Amino acid sequence: MTHRQVMQSLTGLLMGMFVSILAGTVVSTSLPVIVSDLHGDQTSYTWVVTATLLATTISTPIWGKLADLANRKLLLQLSLLVFVVASAIAGFSQDTNMLITMRVFQGLGAGGLTALTQIVMADIISPRERGKYMGLFGAVMALGTVGGPLIGGFITDAINWRWNFFIALPFAAIAIVLIQKTLHLPVQAKRKVSIDYAGIVLLSAGVSSLLIWVSLAGKDFEWASPTSAWMVGGALIALIAFVIVELKASEPIIPLSMFKNRTFTLSVVASISVGVSMFGTSVFLAQYMQLARGANATQSGLMTIPMMAGLLIVSTIAGAMISKHGKWKAIMVIGSVLQLAGLYLLGTIHYDTNFVLVSVYMFILGAGLGMVMQNLVLIVQNAVTPAEIGVASSGIAFFRSLGGTIGVSVLGALMATKVADLMAAKSAELGAAIAGLGEKGKDLAASLASGNIPAVHSLPESVRTIIEASYGDAVAYVFIVAAPLSILTILAIVFLPNLELSSQTRHERATADAAEAGENSALIEAEENLVEVSEAAIAATPQATTENPLIRK
Template sequence: MTHRQVLQSLTGLLMGMFVSILAGTVVSTSLPVILSDLKGDQTAYTWVITATLLATTISTPIWGKLADLSNRKVLLQLSLVIFVVASAIAGFSQDTSMLITMRVFQGLGAGGLTALSQIVMADIISPRERGKYMGLFGAVMALGTVGGPLIGGFITDSINWRWNFFIALPFAAIAIILIQKTLHLPTKAKRKVSIDYAGIVLLTAGVSLLLIWVSLGGKQFDWASSTSIMMVLGSAVALIAFIIVELKVSEPIIPLSMFKNRTFTLAVFASISVGVSMFGTSVFLAQYMQLARGANATQSGLMTIPMMAGLLIVSTVAGALISKHGKWKAIMVTGSLLQLAGLYLLGTIHFDTNFVLVSVYMFLLGAGLGMVMQNLVLIVQNAVTPAEIGVASSGIAFFRSLGGTVGVSVLGALMATKVVDLLGARAADMQAAIAALGEKGKEVGAALASGNIPSVHSLPDSVRTIIESAYGDAVAHVFMIAAPLSILTILAIVFLPNLELSNQTRHQREETDAAAALTAEGSEATEILMADAEAAVGASTPGVGPEAGRR
């Protein structure tokens, strides 16, 4: 395909990605306001994020497998429709339960967009050329990830947070039309399809139970309670049964044979750590800006630009370098080191740390993620057979989402506990500050005693300083815990086989492999015919053949 044809084919795909990113990021800076309005607590805050990640995690490998079995174009449009309809309904949420339910459906659509966008790219662009086209994805991500929080903050502060969920609708309609008109994929040969329904159910049950236990343990029930034990055992039984099923079915959701591929296995470990870094930082940085630095929603979006700038600028440059030189190992090792440095440095911040320093730390972390995240999918697609590209791509996305989901749940629980401990240690100071406010202090005290996330920027300065200090130190505590996981990323990338990037698209590789198979079959048939001919000659010629020796 020419550069122009590729751009035409990617137009609808890029618009779909933009809708997905925008609908997700436009509410990120508004969540403290949304949860405050819906009377949600820290558990609800965590679950608004976790619900989407959980659904995305579970559905990603399912979408990936469906992409290997059926029409990818239709699947892409279907996932987009599910995502946007759920977003629209979420805008009418009356409580946190309704919001969390709609976030689940958003996650189902996002799982399709996450898996299918990478798979479709492999259909029309070779691994060697794919790096420079990542620049286009980088530009779209820039518009969505940087513009989304700013738009969301502005809408929340000037209109109403509900409009954050409606803004993606016109873009979605355009995306569906563009995908229909511009995305032309190679025709797949029709074959009998077998859906692994048992695997889908067992994977959903096992992962869901595990994540619900992690999210609610220590709050809704004790870690050592009978409820906790039952959930862990239930998750273990479901996941073991899932593994058994995957070993026996003809079309497994996650083929366990993939783990024989060293590149895939190491990329899985790296993706888990990257998921924790990517999702965890985006969630808790928004809380840091609003709850530790007193920013409103719009300001919070502006204050997180350094991290997104690092991710988007560096990922674009790294992709261009990989396409130009065909070398990826040094870039990814450097990125993993920057990821570790960024998380560690963010683990040292306080509520009053110079914001220039905080910006530098965010930029370093974003740069590290930009060098590693997309390229993990690229090298895995390059290392597997064309028939495995769908499940391999979605497998990496699955484990990245799984890492992010578990990470947000665990880190959210740790943060909530840390905030309670820090505020408890300063209970006397808080009581004195509230008492000094007189009549207004009763209102402030009642709001804080409710357990809901406070609107920090509207609190009196004396109380606000104590709250900001507690949340600032709690967020730093979360980053410091997450930092050692980056060592896993470094080790996995260091030991990845340094394979050369292919210059062929998925379709071209399939044709090459088919031609090679035919050539091999032809050679084998020729050898058999020659052997038969020699045997026939030996049998008809005196003194030649197996009987000659005996005569």
């Protein structure tokens, strides 16, 4: 494809990606306000995020498999439609349960957009050439990831948080039309489709049970209890059954044979850790800004710009370097080290840490993620056959989302426990501060006792400082717990095979492989025909065979 043709095809794809990023990030800075307004607690806050990640995680490999079997353009439009309709309904939520339910449907659509965007890119841009277009993707990601929180914060402060869920609707309509008009993909050969329904059910049941257990254990029941045993045991049985089903299924959701590919297996390990870092930090940094530094929603969006700037600027530069030189390993190793350093440094912050230092720490973490995250998909697509690109791409996205989902659930549970412990340690100090407020302190005391997340920026100074200190230390604790996981990313990337990047698109590779297979088949057939002719000639001249040494040989 010419540059013009690629640009035309990317138009709708970029708009679809922008919609998914915007709809996700526009509520990130508003979540503390939303959960507080809907009378939710820390568990509710965690599940508003986890519900989307869980649905994205489970649906990503399903969308990826469907992409290998059905019309990718139609699937892309369908996932976009599901995503924005769920977003619109979420805007009418009356409690956290309704919001969490709609976030599940948002996740189903997001799973399609996550998987299909990468798969369609492989259809039209070769791994080697993709760096040229990273600037475009970086610009769109910048607009969505940096602009989303700012827009969301402004809407929340100026109008109402509900409008955050409606803002993506006009963009979605434009994206669906653009994809229809501009995205032209190679025609896939039609074949009989077999969907692994048993695998879908078992995967959903196993992962969901584990995450629900992590979220509720220690609060609704003890970690070591019969309920925990039932939930964990049921989850393990479902996941073991899933593995057995995948071994026997004709069209498995996650082909276990993929794990024979060293590049795929090591990239899965790295993706799990990257998922914890990416999703975990974005969730808990928003809480740090609003609950530990007393920022409102708009200010919170502005304060997280350093991390997004690091991710976008460095990912664009790294993509251009990979495209120019074809070398990726050194860049990814450096990125994984920066990821570890960023998490460790964020684990040292307090509510009153100089914000310039916090910004530097966020930039370092963002730079590390920018050098690693998208390039993991790139090298996996480069290492597998054209027929496996869809399921391999969605597999990496699946394990990244899985890491993020488990990470947010576990770290959220740890943070809730840590906040409770820190507040209990300061109960006397907090009680005295609340008592000093007189009648105004009664409602505040009741709200804090119920576990609801407070609107810190509106609290009196005496109470605000205590709560900010507790949340600041709790967020730092979460980062320091997450940091060691990044060692896995470093080790996995170090041991990745340093394969040369292909200069062919998926369709070109498939055509070349088919032509090579055809040549090999023709050669084998010619050899078989030659053998048959020789045997016939020998059989027809037995005397000559015995007398002539050359023929006999």
